[in-house]
Amino acid sequence: MTKVEGVVREQAPGGLYEVEVDARRITAHVATGAERNFVRLLVGDRVAVELTARDRTRGRIVKRL
Numbered sequence: 338m339t340k341v342e343g344v345v346r347e348q349a350p351g352g353l354y355e356v357e358v359d360a361r362r363i364t365a366h367v368a369t370g371a372e373r374n375f376v377r378l379l380v381g382d383r384v385a386v387e388l389t390a391r392d393r394t395r396g397r398i399v400k401r402l
Contacts, residue, residue: 338387342402345382354378354398356386363388365396376401
C-alpha cells in the first residue's frame with residue numbers, strides 16, 4: 338500500500354469521502370481504528386490516505402493531519 342497526503346473535498350453518502358491528492362480525486366473510507374475513536378472529518382481537513390495496490394482511485398483514510 339502507498340501512503341499519500343490529501344485534502345477532503347466532499348463527504349459522500351455511506352461514510353465515503355472524496356479526497357484530492359495531486360490534482361486528482363480519490364474515493365476513501367475511514368479506517369476501522371479511527372472509526373472507534375469517533376474521528377470527525379470536515380471538508381478542508383488534511384488527511385493521510387493509504388491507496389490500494391489494484392485500484393489507485395480507492396483508498397483508506399488512516400490519519401487526520
